[in-house]
Amino acid sequence: MGVALRDARRSVTSWCRRHTIGGDGAVAAVRRGQRQGEPGMLSREQELELIDVLRGAHPDEFDLDEELWTRQSLTTLIQRRFDLPLDAGAVGAYLRAWGLGPREPRERACGLCVSAVERWVRSEYPAITRAAQEHLAEVYWIGRVRLRGTMPAADVISAVSSRGRVRFMITTPTVDPPLPRDFVLRLSGEEQRTVHLIVDGSWPRNEWPRRLPRRIVLHPLPSCGRAVAA
Template sequence: MGVLLARDSRGSAASWCRRHTLGGDGAVAAVRRARQPGERAALRRDQELELVDLLRGRYPEQLGLSDGLWHRQNLTVLIQRRFDLPLDATDVGEYLRAWGLGPREPTDRACGLCVEAVGRWLREDFPAIDRSARDHHAEVHWVGRTRLYGAAPSADVLSATSDRGRTQFLITSPTVDTPPTRDFLLRLSGPDGRAVHVVVDGSWSRTDWPRRLPAHITLYALPSCGRGA
């Protein structure tokens, strides 16, 4: 794709790219088909909204659960305790996908202006990152932000999906202007300081990138015309 941007249009193109990669497909309390007799229980709309509000700005340990970030297993336990619903982790994974937190292909993390650049990066640059991760016994995580619509106010979410398909996330507090990206990455690495290679999509601008990270956390930028300098 040959796209020529005039100098005064770069700002608007970057803004459009950022909105695309921010993941506008996430929908809280999305319309779901009626459950048939004998099917598993599901969260009601008001319960789903209550769950989102409960998670805003809170880490699992603040609600008596393990692990540094939210994932479908500890969220399953929270739903059981809070709503007495016998959901399993597969059921909860469906909610996460509806929220836009399921695994995505790298090219799905790019706007139409960046798809070719991302494809080229995957062919030319990512193999070296993958080799480095194996050499350092590090897990690769694909990181970005998404926005959940349907709650009031809408919720911003930091999420990371590993190369094994596991998604971890944090719903940020609406009273905090700056996303807690440094704390998120430290928790992604775990209390034992596991080595992680993190590929950051265009929904995290350069101003969101934390400084002075430990050496075992390595960041890489997925090509994006929406990324700040």
């Protein structure tokens, strides 16, 4: 009976995590039905090339003054690489198609965890925002989306601030990849800002980076996977 219960819990955990990281990110050209060479937009080939360029790379490697990718730094990179001046709205459309952007807390949970997340928002989240205000800190919601339409596959790891600002990186997924330490540190920046990071069910606690500076505070969003991993 005990083995059966453990197996059932593992199955639920696996399903919940697939729901969390599966997302709905897709190559934007495919999502919009864009025709190759359409004026003022990237062709599908250019978009796939852009995704490959972004894999594991950060803006400072391209002499851009950003720790992580933002809409502004991505706009500059597209201009330089493809000689294509896209406006902020067009670049924002790509980011939304990749599954990036503000989401309600309940949208970061599987169906089994929605009630727990809603209770957490009422009981725990206000204390996080108060602590952030006291330390002049930023609050970010961290999650992961698997991009469809790329080969090899790509994961987009994003942090969305409480003000709606998106910062992200693209990686090639491995089996149960941990939350990248470099990503977390870069959210604090060279100024070593205090940040409060709310981590969704994409990563259980044992996949979080360890021995982080005290200025970086991680908070788990309730999830089935976290309950099993604890």
